[in-house]
Amino acid sequence: MMMKKRVFIAAIFLIMTFFVMRGGLDVLKNSEDMNERPGHKEISGTIKNGETFFDVFKKYGLNVTELFKIRQASANIHRLREVYPGQPYKIIIDRNNAVNTFSYWINDDSVLNITRTETGFSAEKKDIEYEKRTLHLGGLIKDNLISSVGNGKENLLLALELSDVFAWDIDFNTDIRNGDIFKMVVEGLYLDGEFRKYGNILSAEFVNNGEAYKAYRFEHNGRSDYYDPAGKSLRKAFLKAPLSFRRISSGFSSGRFHPVLKIYRPHHGLDYAAPAGTPVSAIGDGTVVFTGVKGQYGNLVIVRHPNGYRTYYGHLSKIEKNIKKGVKVQQGQIIAAVGSTGLATGPHLHYEVRIKNRPINPLSVKIPPQNFIPKKLRIAFQRVRRDMDTRLASISYPMLASADKSKGVKTEDIKRTEL
Numbered sequence: 001m002m003m004k005k006r007v008f009i010a011a012i013f014l015i016m017t018f019f020v021m022r023g024g025l026d027v028l029k030n031s032e033d034m035n036e037r038p039g040h041k042e043i044s045g046t047i048k049n050g051e052t053f054f055d056v057f058k059k060y061g062l063n064v065t066e067l068f069k070i071r072q073a074s075a076n077i078h079r080l081r082e083v084y085p086g087q088p089y090k091i092i093i094d095r096n097n098a099v100n101t102f103s104y105w106i107n108d109d110s111v112l113n114i115t116r117t118e119t120g121f122s123a124e125k126k127d128i129e130y131e132k133r134t135l136h137l138g139g140l141i142k143d144n145l146i147s148s149v150g151n152g153k154e155n156l157l158l159a160l161e162l163s164d165v166f167a168w169d170i171d172f173n174t175d176i177r178n179g180d181i182f183k184m185v186v187e188g189l190y191l192d193g194e195f196r197k198y199g200n201i202l203s204a205e206f207v208n209n210g211e212a213y214k215a216y217r218f219e220h221n222g223r224s225d226y227y228d229p230a231g232k233s234l235r236k237a238f239l240k241a242p243l244s245f246r247r248i249s250s251g252f253s254s255g256r257f258h259p260v261l262k263i264y265r266p267h268h269g270l271d272y273a274a275p276a277g278t279p280v281s282a283i284g285d286g287t288v289v290f291t292g293v294k295g296q297y298g299n300l301v302i303v304r305h306p307n308g309y310r311t312y313y314g315h316l317s318k319i320e321k322n323i324k325k326g327v328k329v330q331q332g333q334i335i336a337a338v339g340s341t342g343l344a345t346g347p348h349l350h351y352e353v354r355i356k357n358r359p360i361n362p363l364s365v366k367i368p369p370q371n372f373i374p375k376k377l378r379i380a381f382q383r384v385r386r387d388m389d390t391r392l393a394s395i396s397y398p399m400l401a402s403a404d405k406s407k408g409v410k411t412e413d414i415k416r417t418e419l
Helices: 002-030 053-059 064-074 145-149 153-165 245-249 375-394
Strands: 034-037 040-046 088-094 099-105 110-116 121-127 131-140 181-191 194-208 211-220 223-227 262-264 270-273 279-281 286-293 299-304 309-314 316-319 334-338 348-355 358-360 415-418
Touching (some): 145 153, 153 181, 153 245, 194 375, 211 375, 286 309, 299 316
Antiparallel strands (some): 099 110, 181 194, 262 270, 286 299, 299 309, 309 348, 316 334
């Protein structure tokens, strides 16, 4: 009898041990999403494709009524219906599953924080405080700028920023050559010791077909801009080209085909062979003086600029609805799209520059800079320039021969140092 009783007690003990261990495994299994702390629990995760915060609240068994109150509290700051896949969130709840705090990372620069108060919830949007470090990057061009700077979203954005800096001097769609050199001194933004993204380009050097261009970021009158070594603004009245490298490239990465544009030089102007629908930008501020169909040009836009200049944009597939005669346009504004209307064998943009109705070679137009460093700030600018020149000179870059010719310069071949 005693033996049976001992066996029975042992069996009960084993069963209880099994359920305790199973419960412990379940806690470990869920610990990735829900961390228990004394008096409260923390729920964290990232928004998935098609997911809303209603789905998140239902998944964790939270009170949906509280979600409606949280939405109301944040309505004037950020609408919680506007959520994007991959963005993190964190919810802290008490023992009764009531929300104490709610945080959602709106983007890379700001976070929405919502806190329970005595009367409901209060919301605020806070800037994310990054640690800034100065990074040095350098490399060689192989095929195109995007693949040469490197893989990933942040490198893509950095390449586009670099193209924007030199947009008045270099056409990154057609001008760059294999073996061109780029160097950058750029801010690296870190959070909790980890690199998150690039900040401002502080200085840059680009050697294009043997000609060196330099840019220095300098601030005065509360505005930052880029200047050449002599203190002249890189901004000019005309962009180098009417097809924006940023707009053409922003949807591409080194893992996808990048459009290679070709440029031809007919008797008058330039022809850019580009995919139909490619956005066409005004190369400078001006006033539209013609839109419509005109002979061999097909669909045409003509813009009048100061000092007697006019620019022609022909063979367009469409003209933007707001682009009409008499309308003022700004430099870089989209006015139309590439097409093959008129006398054209395939989709391309015919681009002309005329002065007093006389065609001139767009590549030979010399437009003076619009701004200069004020005299009283030139000593300060020269200090910045000397510091940046030292940094740029210290940047090494991989030899072109070390790159895989079928793939361009590899990400690991890009030289990046941190100071």
